[in-house]
Amino acid sequence: xxxxxxxxxxxxxxxxxxxxxxxxxxxxxxxxxxxxxxxxxxxxxxxxxxxxxxxxxxxxxxxxxxxxxxxxxxxxxxxxxxxxxxxxxxxxxxxxxxxxxxxxxxxxxxxxxxxxxxxxxxxxxxxxxxxxxxxxxxxxxxxxxxxxxxxxxxxxxxxxxxxxxxxxxxxxxxxxxxxxxxxxxxxxxxxxxxxxxxxxxxxxxxxxxxxx
Ligand SMILES: Nc1ncnc2c1ncn2[C@@H]1O[C@H](COP(=O)(O)OP(=O)(O)OP(=O)(O)O)[C@@H](O)[C@H]1O
Numbered sequence: 663x664x665x666x667x668x669x670x671x672x673x674x675x676x677x678x679x680x681x682x683x684x685x686x687x688x689x690x691x692x693x694x695x696x697x698x699x700x701x702x703x704x705x706x707x708x709x710x711x712x713x714x715x716x717x718x719x720x721x722x723x724x725x726x727x728x729x730x731x732x733x734x735x736x737x738x739x740x741x742x743x744x745x746x747x748x749x750x751x752x753x754x755x756x757x758x759x760x761x762x763x764x765x766x767x768x769x770x771x772x773x774x775x776x777x778x779x780x781x782x783x784x785x786x787x788x789x790x791x792x793x794x795x796x797x798x799x800x801x802x803x804x805x806x807x808x809x810x811x812x813x814x815x816x817x818x819x820x821x822x823x824x825x826x827x828x829x830x831x832x833x834x835x836x837x838x839x840x841x842x843x844x845x846x847x848x849x850x851x852x853x854x855x856x857x858x859x860x861x862x863x864x865x866x867x868x869x870x871x872x873x874x
Contacts, residue, residue, distance in 0.1 A: 665816050665847045666690040670723035685870030696842035698858045699851045701867035707851035711820045715743040738763045742814035748805040750793040757789035760807035779807045799825035810841050819850045835860050
């Protein structure tokens with residue numbers, strides 16, 4: 663599975679008038695590739711990720727998942743996302759949140775994978791706590807576990823190490839890298855050099871387009 667984007671445009675309306683944030687974004691990420699997306703704050707990285715996972719619709723342009731046009735949020739096993747807002751379910755524990763993609767896709771027999779992943783990310787002792795009972799960085803690692811647990815074909819992550827310290831960030835980067843090594847097309851918006859260092863390529867978003 664690969665991700666291919668062409669001519670993606672998105673303008674937001676503000677009281678001061680329309681703001682053209684994405685002005686013809688073209689990019690592709692192949693299966694097995696980890697690509698990082700850099701760009702100044704406010705350049706549209708999050709807006710782009712939100713379009714790529716089908717949470718928002720572009721004004722024009724196309725998103726292809728393995729050649730098929732994206733028309734709305736795809737199945738989690740096809741395209742998983744770690745959004746900046748995390749979006750954990752507050753009524754589920756961290757372990758239940760991480761296990762959700764497996765349960766929703768009829769793979770409850772694989773929930774043992776959750777424990778391994780939470781150990782690797784250093785949050786296994788918090789497995790039975792609810793999101794409101796842990797720090798934002800701990801929630802972020804649970805959201806990362808949920809994003810990778812079902813082995814998605816396309817993995818999108820928005821600032822996945824933004825709230826992690828130097829002790830916990832390397833494990834998160836290793837989990838993202840392994841997802842690519844297992845065949846996912848991985849696109850990560852980040853400001854962090856340690857994430858860029860794990861990438862096969864880095865793209866820069868500037869003035870609404872991928873800079874060349
Ligand atoms: N839903 C929205 N409605 C209106 N404006 C929006 C919306 N989403 C994003 N924007 C605007 O689009 C621009 C890009 O925002 P975005 O969050 O994508 O930037 P970013 O590159 O991810 O920034 P950062 O690195 O700070 O996270 C900003 O000017 C923002 O105000």
